[in-house]
Amino acid sequence: MNKKTEHFLRKNKLAVFLAAILCLILLAAVFAPWVAPHDPYEINLEKAKEPPQKAYPFGTDAQGRCILSRMIYGARISLFIGFCATASALFIGVLFGTVAAYFGGIADNIITFLIDVTLSLPGLLVAIAITVVFEPGVLTVLIALCIVGWAGFARIIRSSVISIKGQDYVASALVLGLSRKLVMLKYVLPNIIPIIFITASLRIGVFILSEASLSFLGLGISPPEPTWGGMIASSVSYVETAPWMAFFPGVALAVTIFCFNLIGDSMKDYVNFMGNRL
């Protein structure tokens, strides 16, 4: 770690702190069976709707399951879907974006048109429609999010590649007789990596939120698998009698997305701060 980075991190303590929180959430999700105080599927009707207490730090739900444990397991699904959706949307986006920018011409026109069409569709509605008609499950949700989400990436990647392609050093590399493929791999792609990271980090929150929204509407992952959105949905009826049931999953959702957003923001600042030396 060089001095400048150290300086940057020192100035952005909050980002470091949030990154730590995010790591904690991630670790909790990965090691859920060891971290969770109870079995998240264990129904205990005698203990239904218990308020937060020592044995159940976040209380229990209507079936007497430990909310904290369900949130920890729910983190697995939320994060898994967030990462996978981002990764696959990113893959399609980078592929289409670079192909469009690299080849130009008719390929560019077609891809740009596809991007425009996708972006003009009402995204959540289309995602809802897809999850309604296909057999529900993680895969359906992933496909739905991907279909709706790839275009945003593709557009950003395409414009970044085009702008980098126009830079002097790329032009000189081409003049020097390097093959286009090599220039692409060696000069262009490395330069869009920071952009990819920043967009991904800002986007992952959106995907997590979309999955939660689908679960909130009762679509998506089948019960008894816990998801944050689903936990909020099934506690809406109990908001008055047992407010903790909706409160904590919502906080988890908000905090996670907050972390991703702020870290993405800080990465952007960092790239600006470091200038072209990245």
Added chain:
Amino acid sequence: MKNFIIRRLVLAVLTLTAIITLVFSLTRFIPGDPVYSFVGRRADSDTLNRVRSAYGLDDPVPAQFFCYIGQLLKGNLGYSYVTGQPVGKLIIGRFPNTLKLALTAMVFATLTGLMLGLLSASNPGGAIDRFCVLVSISGISVPVFWFGLILIIIFSNLLGWLPSSGMGNFTYIILPALTLGTRSAAYIARITRTSVMEVMGENFVITARAKGLSRNRILFKHILKNALIPVVTLIGVDLGSYLNGSVLTETIFGWNGVGNLALTGIMNRDYPLIMGTVLFGSFIFICANIIVDISYSFFNPKVTYE
């Protein structure tokens, strides 16, 4: 300029055609039979078949498609399977509500966002700035449906100030507008901050300062005028997306808008209604974008479209 507009319009028509084809095939080629939404629990299979054929569901898909396009060119969006009403009429009936909510939310978002953004930018790095940045990122991060619930608990149940659901006098719109607008407010605050700070660093501002103009005068006369362009873009695009109905907000608050209508359509597999609402949403969105692009050149004469 003229050429630009024509090109955009042609592109818009192409995009809409693509969307029609896409959504149409989505509704017809996927599994799922809509008849179950409108027959009861004791329906004989003969009735099921009759209903299917009455709605043209047993025609070959291409025939259904061209029939739909033909009707569409005549300005007919078809009839809802479930209610039998013309889809166009259903959407037009709900649109004023959606418009009301979208505009209110946007006014709230713009005012709050600009205020936060300006506060931030006036003293970058300071305590207020950091607070505003946190608030705006929180606004982006909070799930809409959860935020709506929390607002209902606080303002309807605990305080009893505002109604929690439905339509009525202007008190009914406050909570949904807050819920819907928060996200935009947060984005506007961020964009305002960045863009004001960028403009602040530019030569003409430094000159103005050197001339000894007052701080407020510089802020409002020189900086805001130039910094607002991206903000206006954002407002336009966001408004466009609100106008095609905000499913979650409308569901939570029982707001009788296009989003709610679309959701009902999807849940009932009411194909004409799904087509209609998606098409309508895309149409509004495309229009909003074209308007934003055109207005761009008015705000900033430097932007030209060749």
Added chain:
Amino acid sequence: MRRAAYILFVFLVFSGCGGKRDDFNTLFLRLAEEPSTLDPALAVDVYSGGIIAKIHSTLVRFDENLKILPDVAEGWEISDDGKQYVFHLKKDVKFSDGSRVSAEDVKKSFERILMADTLSSRKWMFEKVEGAADFIAGRTNEISGMEAPDENTIVIKLEEAFAPFLSILAMPNASIIKMRDKEITGCGPYRIKQWARGEKIVLEKNPEYSGAGVCMARILYRVIPNDFTAVSEFRQGKIDILGLNIPMLDALEKAGYKDMFYSRPGLNTYYVGFNCRREPFDNADARKIFAKAIDKKQIIKYVFNSRVEPAYSPVPPVLLYDGLWAMENNYIETTETVSFDRPFKLLINTSDEMQSIAEICQHFWKKRGIEIEITQRDWNGFKEALNNSEFDMFILSWWADYPDAENFLYPTFYSGNWGSAGNRVRYSNAEFDALITEARAETDIELRQNLYREATNIIVEDSPWVFLWHKKDYCAVQPWVRDFKMFPLYYSDKGTGIKITR
């Protein structure tokens, strides 16, 4: 700016403090879902049925104790063989446009349900009428068994005796209507004033209604899909009568509204259905193992706060005039563990309630070593999957169309009704078929009830369903509502009698 904020604040504080009422002529009700149609021939859900009952009248209707009362008909005679019904119409019944209701209108209303173009899924209501099958198939232009010999008399002949027929005529689908240019006019206590789709339905008093007891000038139904917001609106005094589910009940009870509650036993059965054509559910013993693994008493105690009645048969006890219910004592939960070579697919719809029940059932089955996978589909997908038999088990409830045990036995278990006609579990038992067919034709009420009981015993023994519970109907009523009565059937409340006081 600061002043403006202050004024806004003060305004909000005072404008929200509801509870004060200035309109004493309008009854405010909640609709959880918008009715898809108010056409009596097409209405299949309780929301449309409830409203149709207020704007239309039927030949006969039910009172709050399920006694059959005259409505459009002032009297009727049923022949000894139970095949012929003669109805004498009241002479002063008018449609809301002022024209008289004649026997011809009655005939046309019933014919309309059977006409192919109407696309009604309620043809079964009249399937026993002589000549109905020919009319449905389009072979005849008139139903031979339905005649209007004069203006005030309608004669209906059945192919064979069919005891529940009179009850069926009270269903909202059998409303007497007048069609003019696709506009439907009714003769009920109210008429539609405004239908703002997705928002509200306003009914106003029908000035031509001859019956007594219409005290409200208007009934305003507000569409409020969210239970939680409906409770909040009730607390602010903006809904007069609110039907409650258990979480809503708990919320209102906690907020101190307990003395506004009304309840009565509901005519419904919640159940888990087995796919009786699929292994291992084709075997009654296997089904019983599944059924007895579920400790419904515990669910009822902890999930429903003992607010539902455990079910031991498919028929709500009131419909069998009690009597045989020693069944409860025969019911023992098993503790043995079994093993199957595959996990089973439990199909449910997306309602939170069903999800919760499914998760609990899954838990109980797991205790006995049975693995369950829950598949949650939207309502349409759910019904489609049911119809195509794409399930091992499903959870659903059956609500009465009319208060007769037949309604809980024949559509649901008769082997001729497989699939969308109601027998979704695809149960088939010749002995049961014979009993229920005999019961349907039996005109003597005592004998019929005995046959129903026998048939019920077969079902209980064969256990094609896991009988879960019968829900009670609950509602909360504001203190300013007077003379409120709770009706056991959604369509027997005609909106008459009820008043609002200052």
